[in-house]
Amino acid sequence: MKYVDEFRDGRVAAAVARRIHEEVRTGRIYHIMEFCGGHTHAIARYGLPDLLPASIRLVHGPGCPVCVLPIGRIDMAIAAARDAGVILCTYADVMRVPASRRESLLTVKAAGADIVMVYSVQDALAVARGNPRREVVFFAIGFETTTPPTAAAILEAQRCGLENFSVVCNHVLTPSAIQSLLDSSEVRRLGRVQIDGFIGPSHVSTVIGSRPHEFFAEEYEKPVVIAGFEPLDVLQAVWMLVQQINEGRAEVENQFRRAVTRDGNAKAQALVGEVFELARTFEWRGLGDVPYSALRIQERYARFDAERRFGLEHSPVPDHKGCECGAVLRGVKQPEECRLFGSACVPDNPLGSCMVSSEGACAAHYAYGRYRRKAASGRMAAGGP
Amino acid sequence: MCLAVPMRVEEILPDDMAIVEMGGVRKTVSMALVDGVVAGDYVIVHVGFALTRLDAEEAHKTLALFAEIAQTAGIANPGAG
Numbered sequence: 001m002k003y004v005d006e007f008r009d010g011r012v013a014a015a016v017a018r019r020i021h022e023e024v025r026t027g028r029i030y031h032i033m034e035f036c037g038g039h040t041h042a043i044a045r046y047g048l049p050d051l052l053p054a055s056i057r058l059v060h061g062p063g064c065p066v067c068v069l070p071i072g073r074i075d076m077a078i079a080a081a082r083d084a085g086v087i088l089c090t091y092a093d094v095m096r097v098p099a100s101r102r103e104s105l106l107t108v109k110a111a112g113a114d115i116v117m118v119y120s121v122q123d124a125l126a127v128a129r130g131n132p133r134r135e136v137v138f139f140a141i142g143f144e145t146t147t148p149p150t151a152a153a154i155l156e157a158q159r160c161g162l163e164n165f166s167v168v169c170n171h172v173l174t175p176s177a178i179q180s181l182l183d184s185s186e187v188r189r190l191g192r193v194q195i196d197g198f199i200g201p202s203h204v205s206t207v208i209g210s211r212p213h214e215f216f217a218e219e220y221e222k223p224v225v226i227a228g229f230e231p232l233d234v235l236q237a238v239w240m241l242v243q244q245i246n247e248g249r250a251e252v253e254n255q256f257r258r259a260v261t262r263d264g265n266a267k268a269q270a271l272v273g274e275v276f277e278l279a280r281t282f283e284w285r286g287l288g289d290v291p292y293s294a295l296r297i298q299e300r301y302a303r304f305d306a307e308r309r310f311g312l313e314h315s316p317v318p319d320h321k322g323c324e325c326g327a328v329l330r331g332v333k334q335p336e337e338c339r340l341f342g343s344a345c346v347p348d349n350p351l352g353s354c355m356v357s358s359e360g361a362c363a364a365h366y367a368y369g370r371y372r373r374k375a376a377s378g379r380m381a382a383g384g385p
Numbered sequence: 386m387c388l389a390v391p392m393r394v395e396e397i398l399p400d401d402m403a404i405v406e407m408g409g410v411r412k413t414v415s416m417a418l419v420d421g422v423v424a425g426d427y428v429i430v431h432v433g434f435a436l437t438r439l440d441a442e443e444a445h446k447t448l449a450l451f452a453e454i455a456q457t458a459g460i461a462n463p464g465a466g
């Protein structure tokens with residue numbers, strides 16, 4: 001696979017890791033947060049912590065769109081599917097996120113509700129076209145990568161006069177999440193989460209560009225290196241961060257130049273700006289209500305807004321007792337520190353959202369953690385499992 | 386969920402669609418978010434949409450840097466394994 005395999009070469013990884021070993025200063029600890037679930041996944045899958053010096057501490061961030069969805073939003077999806085009698089379409093990972101009363105979209109579907117798993121919002125449009133007498137609702141989730149497709153779908157529905165299609169918008173914004181982390185008491189006052197630098201999001205940045213990250217570098221004096229999702233990308237980014245930290249620099253650097261520019265994808269940004277506007281507040285699992293951290297559908301596209309159309313309301317619901325997702329998402333705890341991890345909570349039966357998607361910190365640790373030491377180098381040499 | 390992959394554009398179709406391929410897997414995806422893509426380009430595909438074009442020149446610069454690091458470390462022919 002071109003542009004994939006070359007970035008997974010195990011021997012090059014060892015060579016880059018050696019450079020990192022040479023670069024780190026004795027007596028210094030480097031706390032590096034990877035914001036994206038995609039990076040969390042790559043780090044676990046390729047066993048990167050085993051290649052790195054012990055002084056590099058990788059801290060998982062909240063950049064997994066499934067993980068940050070609060071229970072109340074899933075309850076809303078269930079209400080739409082079961083009580084409003086619509087056909088509900090959503091991405092596969094959303095299906096297993098635990099909701100209230102031990103339900104999930106999967107259990108509700110098994111009980112007879114019309115719920116369709118889709119790969120793309122375009123599949124949801126196709127369902128709407130194929131079922132002109134039914135209301136079809138797309139339960140949209142994700143960061144800046146899935147937002148432009150949702151915007152494109154709403155515009156297409158309008159163009160084609162597709163009256164039975166609407167969207168529950170759960171699109172959240174990466175920069176707001178990073179800011180809320182940096183402003184949190186754990187980071188600011190209590191010092192429980194130390195962050196010396198960020199591995200910046202890769203695909204999010206293809207859309208928003210590297211420019212929005214400049215604020216964090218300047219305002220919070222944290223270096224940011226935008227990195228691709230392959231293991232060599234992550235290692236190079238860590239090396240670049242260590243250099244910045246050693247030199248006392250706090251800049252935005254772009255390791256993922258092959259796909260990210262400073263300004264990002266202007267066409268995608270324009271579509272998003274046309275359809276969406278900032279929501280005053282949005283509840284995140286683990287972070288609580290974060291002001292201006294999500295998007296909502298603009299008034300002029302109100303008829304495509306399922307929340308208005310069906311009077312759906314969000315009411316906050318506390319997480320499962322004992323689930324540490326909130327702490328895991330803020331980098332305060334490692335998945336293994338949750339007492340439900342691997343016992344009551346496993347990928348086949350997730351109790352919290354971080355165990356659902358393969359990008360969730362708990363699921364990634366569960367899938368790869370136990371075998372990490374033995375298998376990591378072999379996996380990388382073979383180009384991945 | 387956020388995992389996206391670079392795929393080669395095989396054929397541009399009407400209505401902003403295109404056939405893309407990776408490792409023998411073919412998909413029809415939307416090009417609505419990118420301008421001026423032609424067959425042979427690589428694009429990063431996510432949830433059925435090309436998010437951006439992959440800049441081959443920049444990719445090769447990054448790989449050249451890796452090759453240099455590998456060479457200094459005494460590894461011959463990186464990228465082959």
Ligand code: SF4
Binds near residue numbers: 345354
């Ligand atoms: S192991 Fe399960 S219950 Fe514990 S924090 Fe992770 S997702 Fe939540």
